[in-house]
Amino acid sequence: MSTTATAHHPAHAQPRGGHLTGTAPLLRTSLRHDGRLLAPWIAIATLLSASSVLVYPWVFPTQQSREGLAAAVGSNPALGLIFGPAYDLSTADGFNAWRALALGGFLSALGAIFAVIRATRAQEDSGQAELLASGVLGRGSRLLTGAAMALIGSLVLGVVAALVTVLCGGGWEATLLLGATFTATGWMFTGVAAVTAQLGADARTASSMAVGTLGVLFVLRGFAYSVDAPGWTSWVNPLSWMTETRPASGNTWWPLSLAVVLTLVLLAVAFTLQARRDFGQGTITPGPGPARGKDTTAWRLAVRLNRGPLVTWALASLMLGVVFGYLATSITDIFGADPAVQQILAAGATSPDELTSAFVVTILSLVGIIAAVPGVQIMLKVRSEETVDRVEPILATAVSRTRYYARHVLLALGASSLYVLVAGAVIGWLAGTADIGVGVGDVLRQAVATVPAVWTVVAVSVAVVGARPAVALVAWVGVLVSFLLTLLGPTFGLDDWVLGISPFWHVPDVSAADVDLTGLGWISLVTVGFLLVGFVGFRRRDLAR
Amino acid sequence: MSGSDPVIEVVGLTKSYGRFPALRGLDLQVERGQVHGFLGPNGAGKSTTIRVLLGLLKADGGTVRMLGQDPWSDVVALHRRLAYVPGDVSLWPGMTGGEAIDLLGSMRGGLDETRRTDLVERFELDPTKRGRQYSKGNRQKVAIVAALASDVELLILDEPTSGLDPLMEAVFQEVISEAGQRGATVLLSSHIMAEVETLADRLSIIREGRIVQTGTLKELRGDVRTTVRAVLERAPAIDELSSLHDVHLDGDRLTATVESTRIGEAMTLLTGYGLVSLTVEPPSLESLFLRLYEDEQASAPTGTTTSGETGTAP
Ligand SMILES: Nc1ncnc2c1ncn2[C@@H]1O[C@H](COP(=O)(O)OP(=O)(O)OP(=O)(O)O)[C@@H](O)[C@H]1O
Ligand SMILES: [Mg+2]
Numbered sequence: 001m002s003t004t005a006t007a008h009h010p011a012h013a014q015p016r017g018g019h020l021t022g023t024a025p026l027l028r029t030s031l032r033h034d035g036r037l038l039a040p041w042i043a044i045a046t047l048l049s050a051s052s053v054l055v056y057p058w059v060f061p062t063q064q065s066r067e068g069l070a071a072a073v074g075s076n077p078a079l080g081l082i083f084g085p086a087y088d089l090s091t092a093d094g095f096n097a098w099r100a101l102a103l104g105g106f107l108s109a110l111g112a113i114f115a116v117i118r119a120t121r122a123q124e125d126s127g128q129a130e131l132l133a134s135g136v137l138g139r140g141s142r143l144l145t146g147a148a149m150a151l152i153g154s155l156v157l158g159v160v161a162a163l164v165t166v167l168c169g170g171g172w173e174a175t176l177l178l179g180a181t182f183t184a185t186g187w188m189f190t191g192v193a194a195v196t197a198q199l200g201a202d203a204r205t206a207s208s209m210a211v212g213t214l215g216v217l218f219v220l221r222g223f224a225y226s227v228d229a230p231g232w233t234s235w236v237n238p239l240s241w242m243t244e245t246r247p248a249s250g251n252t253w254w255p256l257s258l259a260v261v262l263t264l265v266l267l268a269v270a271f272t273l274q275a276r277r278d279f280g281q282g283t284i285t286p287g288p289g290p291a292r293g294k295d296t297t298a299w300r301l302a303v304r305l306n307r308g309p310l311v312t313w314a315l316a317s318l319m320l321g322v323v324f325g326y327l328a329t330s331i332t333d334i335f336g337a338d339p340a341v342q343q344i345l346a347a348g349a350t351s352p353d354e355l356t357s358a359f360v361v362t363i364l365s366l367v368g369i370i371a372a373v374p375g376v377q378i379m380l381k382v383r384s385e386e387t388v389d390r391v392e393p394i395l396a397t398a399v400s401r402t403r404y405y406a407r408h409v410l411l412a413l414g415a416s417s418l419y420v421l422v423a424g425a426v427i428g429w430l431a432g433t434a435d436i437g438v439g440v441g442d443v444l445r446q447a448v449a450t451v452p453a454v455w456t457v458v459a460v461s462v463a464v465v466g467a468r469p470a471v472a473l474v475a476w477v478g479v480l481v482s483f484l485l486t487l488l489g490p491t492f493g494l495d496d497w498v499l500g501i502s503p504f505w506h507v508p509d510v511s512a513a514d515v516d517l518t519g520l521g522w523i524s525l526v527t528v529g530f531l532l533v534g535f536v537g538f539r540r541r542d543l544a545r
Numbered sequence: 546m547s548g549s550d551p552v553i554e555v556v557g558l559t560k561s562y563g564r565f566p567a568l569r570g571l572d573l574q575v576e577r578g579q580v581h582g583f584l585g586p587n588g589a590g591k592s593t594t595i596r597v598l599l600g601l602l603k604a605d606g607g608t609v610r611m612l613g614q615d616p617w618s619d620v621v622a623l624h625r626r627l628a629y630v631p632g633d634v635s636l637w638p639g640m641t642g643g644e645a646i647d648l649l650g651s652m653r654g655g656l657d658e659t660r661r662t663d664l665v666e667r668f669e670l671d672p673t674k675r676g677r678q679y680s681k682g683n684r685q686k687v688a689i690v691a692a693l694a695s696d697v698e699l700l701i702l703d704e705p706t707s708g709l710d711p712l713m714e715a716v717f718q719e720v721i722s723e724a725g726q727r728g729a730t731v732l733l734s735s736h737i738m739a740e741v742e743t744l745a746d747r748l749s750i751i752r753e754g755r756i757v758q759t760g761t762l763k764e765l766r767g768d769v770r771t772t773v774r775a776v777l778e779r780a781p782a783i784d785e786l787s788s789l790h791d792v793h794l795d796g797d798r799l800t801a802t803v804e805s806t807r808i809g810e811a812m813t814l815l816t817g818y819g820l821v822s823l824t825v826e827p828p829s830l831e832s833l834f835l836r837l838y839e840d841e842q843a844s845a846p847t848g849t850t851t852s853g854e855t856g857t858a859p
Contacts, residue, residue, distance in 0.1 A: 291641065292647055294647075390635050398624045
């Protein structure tokens with residue numbers, strides 16, 4: 001067909017076919033079909049930012065309550081690890097900058113990563129891209145479309161979040177700068193994902209690499225600020241550039257230009273790599289493998305399917321352990337350096353030991369929430385295997401549905417627990433080397449007490465994937481709710497019944513004189529309920545084809 | 546000729562996807578040792594039926610028995626005795642073909658080593674490639690080898706040869722005949738008529754979720770006439786050819802159809818006019834199939850040419 005078309009319009013025909021031909025129509029179609037997938041990220045980031053300025057005057061109406069907040073934040077370095085430094089908590093904008101900058105950027109980056117991978121690798125894996133590639137489409141068009149989706153999405157995210165926040169009462173400059181950091185973070189990780197999409201051999205590898213990069217940089221930023229690392233550490237971590245803009249406490253715009261430059265460089269690298277690799281392949285091609293297999297049971301299959309992430313998360317939990325553990329060793333210095341904490345200590349409201357054990361409980365809850373992520377991922381893998389028709393041949397053998405599902409559930413629960421214990425052991429070991437009154441045994445015991453809460457969170461995904469796989473994303477609800485309530489709940493003075501929705505709220509402090517385990521009993525009942533729903537659901541429902 | 550030892554017995558099976566009824570009262574019976582062809586147009590419900598038989602979908606209504614057991618509740622016991630080849634094989638990206646064969650085989654309860662080796666060789670399969678590196682036909686071969694390497698009573702094959710080259714198609718037919726000789730029962734869904742014609746003892750034809758015809762190839766052919774084309778020395782008068790149907794005379798060229806049982810009679814008749822050349826074409830499955838469509842789609846808007854081999858115009 002196209003030959004006749006060219007024959008008719010020789011004058012208009014592009015002689016060599018542009019590298020980026022067809023991007024515009026493809027981008028329009030992609031925005032129409034996949035654009036809505038960006039909406040949740042935009043909504044959550046906007047909510048995060050706007051709610052800060054809305055809530056601040058209500059929760060912290062007086063100067064005194066604001067000082068109390070500063071003290072609470074200062075006395076819990078684990079918070080700093082996630083949110084970064086609190087420069088100024090005495091205004092709504094400063095509070096918003098502390099609360100939303102790191103997380104908003106994180107969300108924006110995640111949205112961008114998934115948009116890029118979806119439009120590039122995921123399409124290649126599904127064969128959809130082959131249909132497109134055979135049409136009138138330049139080699140670079142799909143990558144450009146994916147990148148453009150993510151760039152536009154990040155821009156919209158920043159603008160919407162900023163405008164809504166201003167409407168809710170945020171100050172113009174600080175809020176716009178905050179929105180700009182969301183956009184800039186999204187842009188940088190558009191670049192990162194565009195590069196990993198060329199390196200990984202499939203969508204899952206590509207997105208794991210990009211999300212892994214994000215996670216490592218995120219933790220390192222928090223760590224660097226929490227332990228007051230030397231200044232240069234801020235300039236080697238792109239996420240720290242965002243923190244250095246200091247919305248509401250300095251309003252420095254120029255670090256954003258670094259982000260733009262980095263984005264352009266990464267995109268250039270991605271396009272260069274893309275021009276070199278074959279369609280549907282990564283830059284690294286695996287060689288021939290074994291002719292005979294050793295994975296012969298449902299259990300070994302489950303392990304095999306999740307091998308890559310299992311190893312990655314094992315390393316991640318070691319790293320988490322080191323970061324948190326190191327933080328624990330310097331806890332006394334951190335308290336000593338914080339005037340607000342000194343005040344409450346001097347007032348006798350609490351003791352250093354109490355603060356330390358509260359800190360241990362919080363970091364292990366954080367570790368638990370993070371360790372639940374691979375658990376949820378393993379359950380979601382069950383679903384993704386199902387939708388690509390790979391569960392069907394397995395269930396056509398003598399493996400029953402219950403057994404197949406049970407092995408994955410076991411792996412999900414087991415892996416998450418193991419990661420909590422590994423991180424706990426490392427934290428305990430490091431804490432034991434310092435003189436802060438906490439030993440390996442204490443931390444490990446606390447880690448064990450945290451495990452049932454991790455199970456509850458993972459069990460939510462077991463129920464969703466088993467019974468309502470059409471809304472598989474709901475599997476993340478447990479992680480999200482626990483994260484928000486555990487981290488933000490206490491500083492907001494929420495009621496106990498709200499905080500109690502998070503299973504981690506029920507984890508007792510095992511270093512206390514009399515340890516109350518009834519909370520763990522209740523959440524374990526809930527866990528069992530979720531598991532039952534999941535198993536019954538998986539046994540009863542039709543298998544997707 | 547029924548009821549001796551049914552391996553698959555389906556009565557009044559219904560299954561809907563949401564509000565769309567994919568199966569509307571399907572009856573299917575497959576006897577032990579049979580190779581049963583399962584034919585029907587795209588979207589007729591073949592894969593849906595097979596997925597119900599495998600316990601992957603839950604039937605809405607009707608009864609389904611396989612090897613005397615219920616495919617939904619007796620999954621494990623049942624699946625030890627059967628093997629399945631899907632039409633669209635999706636392999637694990639990082640796993641080699643050899644590993645996939647061993648995985649599926651041992652999950653079924655073990656595979657026959659010598660047969661595995663033999664099949665890998667006959668299908669010229671490279672078991673060291675990884676899932677993503679196989680071509681479509683080779684992916685299909687992995688699934689076929691995995692299914693046939695186990696010693697099972699029942700093979701359920703859903704368009705197993707889609708994507709195989711003619712050489713491999715021949716190997717496949719050989720291998721299935723051998724399975725038949727071992728006494729295995731085979732349910733073979735396929736769009737390749739030659740394959741079904743060679744392999745199947747009995748056929749069931751499904752349309753819009755119902756079986757519209759079932760029987761041996763011979764029975765199904767029974768009411769379709771054989772086409773006769775002849776060049777004659779002397780042109781006969783039309784009314785002298787009363788034992789032929791659909792007679793079309795063009796000078797000395799004759800085209801007509803005749804009931805399969807009366808071919809001898811017709812030959813005698815035509816010899817009387819001096820045969821110069823003669824072709825006798827038995828009804829192919831293809832023509833049978835097309836005719837079945839034609840009957841059912843009489844009211845549908847046409848655009849199809851079924852001016853087929855038989856030239857029937859009933
Ligand atoms: N998951 C599904 N959801 C909704 N409808 C479906 C689903 N799967 C199949 N159908 C519909 O059910 C009908 C039967 O489908 P089925 O796959 O059984 O056909 P088939 O006979 O195997 O066709 P083919 O020869 O193309 O493989 C079709 O109309 C199809 O569109
Ligand atoms: Mg089908």
